Amino acid sequence: MTSPVPILSPDELLDAFATPWGLDAYSHAVGHACLLLDLSRPLAAGREEDAVRALMGLPCPTLGLGALPQVPQPHGLLAALDVVLINQDELPGMLRNIQAHPLAAATLVQLLRHNSRASIEDGLLAESLAYAMLQGSQEFRHFLAGRGTPIRNDDEYPLLITRLGNILDITLNRPEKRNAYSAAMRDALYEALSFLAADSSLERAEVRGEGGCFCIGGDLEEFGLSTDTAQAHLIRMSRPVGLMISQLADRIEFHVHRACIGSGIELPAFAKRVTATADTFFQLPEITMGLIPGAGGTVSILRRIGRQRMAQWALSARRIKAATALEWGLIDAVV
Known part of the structure; x- marks a missing residue:
């Protein structure tokens, strides 16, 4: 049975990834099929660059769950996420799909990250x-x-x-x-x-x-x-x-x-x-x-x-x- 995915605050995300093996928990191969980030909790000042690096390096979908704009988050943090869900009505269905097909879900978001910076030809390849x-x-x-x-x-x-x-x-x-x-x-x-x-x-x-x-x-x-x-x-x-x-x-x-x-x-x-x-x-x-x-x-x-x-x-x-x-x-x- 798939274990529940914990919801981390931005600071908890960085604390979890403070060690070289921190990423291991967020790959379907050894851990969770996705990462859930609580956007209603602020990120401490001066940590945006590290948060962006952590999110962009994850080999799984990253979903921000939030109460925006009540708690403003750094633009870089929001842009680094694969999905930002203000209304969470879609979350249960998305989690079912991700957990049932984690390889396809991970491949999709990694490909979209790549193709957002690629030419049409390179993206199609x-x-x-x-x-x-x-x-x-x-x-x-x-x-x-x-x-x-x-x-x-x-x-x-x-x-x-x-x-x-x-x-x-x-x-x-x-x-x-x-x-x-x-x-x-x-x-x-x-x-x-x-x-x-x-x-x-x-x-x-x-x-x-x-x-x-x-x-x-x-x-x-x-x-x-x-x-x-x-x-x-x-x-x-x-x-x-x-x-x-x-x-x-x-x-x-x-x-x-x-x-x-x-x-x-x-x-x-x-x-x-x-x-x-x-x-x-x-x-x-x-x-x-x-x-x-x-x-x-x-x-x-x-x-x-x-x-x-x-x-x-x-x-x-x-x-x-x-x-x-x-x-x-x-x-x-x-x-």
Whole structure:
């Protein structure tokens, strides 16, 4: 049974880390799966730099729980945390996810720390490597064990592509699968975007989804097909759809509706403009599978909504509505 995670004050954090082995208690390998910091208790003067160093060095999620702004904390301390929770309603769900999937949770926050300082290219490389690592983890194998035998879905027309004057209309075309993002769809989308890149007479591409929703994320029927995770990494890097969208961001618009899960928001977030219908919802459920966002979301969504908000959202795996997504900057308009 998982032991309760103690809640430390900022000064108790530094006292705990005063010895070389202080960090040991906050790694799932030997101790707690996360650190909880009580922001209602002040940090003593002159200790901010040490606190920041301690937090940034932890190999686990760091969550600040607070009564801000009643007790002001140094900016550096707050910025170093992975999540700052003023309202703690989400805390129980986040702790359940972190403790059930500590490897995925730790990988997520470490990757977001890295990608907040990285270029798009370096961030995508780091994400793919981290994703490949988790594909070989016990957490992901446990998820796969509860599913049937994986199958490859080679749809003949996973996309519908039409040129309308100087507009390239791209439609995700797997409505019977709620436009689940398959390998075939990825390859077709990469080819369509390559065509846009090569044809300067095209003003822009507009991407939408056929049927009842835009995209429910990666095709779960294909999860587990790739047993060689190194090869899977190389395939992702040879078909970098997210990178292509980022390079063509000014010429691509996404118009999404209803369910936008996982890659269904990770890829649109690279574009300069994303619109959503009022009944759209967004979700990053990967932690519940022992994974992290793997279609570029730790780069694209991070750049739209910031590191701490993304960490909080991804660790909670909760759905958000279009109005919230607009407030955050995840999308650009509700239509």
